[in-house]
Amino acid sequence: MKKLRIGVIGAGANTRLRHIPGFKEIEGVSVDVVCNRSEGSSRSVADAFDIPRIAKDWKEVVADPEIDAICIGTWPYLHAEITVAALAAGKHVLTEARMAMNTEEGEAMVEASLNRPELVAQIVPSPFTLKWDATIKKILASGELGELREVSFTKALGLNVDSKAPLNWRQDRALSGNNTLMLGIYYEVVQRWLGEEPDRLLASGAVFTKQRQKGANGELVEVEIPETIDVIAEYESGLRLVGRMTGLELGSGSDGYVIAGSKGTLRMDLKAGKLSKCLLGGKETVVEPAPEDVADWNVEADFVNSIREGAPIELTNFADGLAYMRFTDAAIKSLAEDSVWVSV
Structure with missing residues (x-):
């Protein structure tokens, strides 16, 4: 089995928690080089995970034979930018979401x-519902919920409550682009369950x-x-999708999904880690x-398996x-045009 050598570019929390340990656990896989935002942080990650080399620039990692x-x-x-360069250089790519x-x-x-096409290109998936995804898709396929009428999700955070807090990366368009809170x-997950996209939004x-202040001692920015x-x-079938994302709530907040049909409802409570079902005339x-x-x-193992098999x-x-x-992008466009319907 040919050894698979990984280069890490950007060693944030999820990379340190999941990706580096995940790769190092797989037989015949090694993490050989890391490049973080500074030489010092790169060295810190390399020391913590016994990675033999650091790079001062991500382009060095992409070009490394x-x-x-x-x-x-x-x-x-x-x-x-990194993905396009890495694929052109003949490297497989696993990129963090979004x-x-x-x-x-x-x-x-x-x-x-x-x-x-001979290279593997993968994005880290939304992980919150992995335990239940197959079960939910089976229930939807069975038709026991009847005609689907509405799917909704809610996520409440306290991320933006403190007006004195500096700009966080999710609010910084230069770092996050059009990604808004955890909307994407x-x-x-809804896209995963339904297998289709809505028509308009x-x-x-x-x-x-x-x-807000950009950086600890930075200037005020809009x-x-x-x-x-x-x-x-709205979907072609008439199904509605309703999503609420807020960074304005302190406390326990709400976190989950509801799938409502003409004969039954599925409720996914992510805070409680519980999926429940209530059919017409029955109990939940x-x-x-x-x-x-x-x-x-199983992200790292899936990536390696796709490369090998x-x-x-x-x-x-x-x-x-x-x-x-x-x-x-459609959500941002609708906002920019004073909340009008736009095509997805």
């Missing part, structure tokens, strides 16, 4: 992957703290990314996934990533 695959753990602002800054960058990533990562949002956003989308009951349907975080990427391929970028 000893590296077979690139793991991108930066914020979205570099995902497209896919890119906007649809245009996502399209460039898709084009680069199509130009090198929650919509990705309307969004309403607000920024209450109009200016806040462009909404602190709270509500989205309504907890749904426990069958053991064979339970999935968990040619297994197709399901969580998440570039086509699905581009679809959720279209959704988030």
Whole structure:
């Protein structure tokens, strides 16, 4: 078995928690070089995970002939540039979510992957519902919920409450692009369950703290990314999607999904870690996934398996990533045009 050598570009929290340890656990896989935002932080990560080399610039990692695959753990602002360069250099790519800054960058990533079909191009998937995804899709396929009428999701955070807090990366368009709070990562799950995209979308949002300090001692800058956003989308079938993302709530907040049909409702409570079902005329009951349907975080192993065995990427391929970028871009466009319906 040929050894697979990984180069890491951007060693943020998820990369340190998941990707580096995940790769190091796989037989015949090594993490050989890391490049973080500074030489000092690169050295710190290398020492912590026994990575033999550091690079001062991400382009060094992409050009390194000893590296077979690139793991991108930066914020979205570099995902497209690194991905396109890495694929052109003959490297497999695993990039952290969100896919890119906007649809245009996502399209460039898709084009680069199509130009090198022999290479694996994967995006880190939305992980929150992995345990229940197969069960939910089976229930939807069975038709027991009847005609689907509405799917909704809600995520409440306290991220933007403190007006004195500096600009966080999710509010910084230069780092995050059109990605808004966790809208894309929650919509990705709906897309996974339904297997289709909505036709049109309307969004309403607000920024209450109009200016924030950029960096600990930086200048005041205008806040462009909404602190709270509500989205309504409509599908060709008449199904509605209603999403609420807010960074304005302190306390326990709400976190989950509801799928409502003409004969029943599924409720996914992510805070409680519980899926429940209520059919017309019956009582609400907890749904426990069958053991064979339970999935968990397997991102690094899936990536390696696709490289070694040619297994197709399901969580998440570039086509699905581009679809959720279209959704988030449509939300920003609707907001910019005073909350009008726009095509997805």
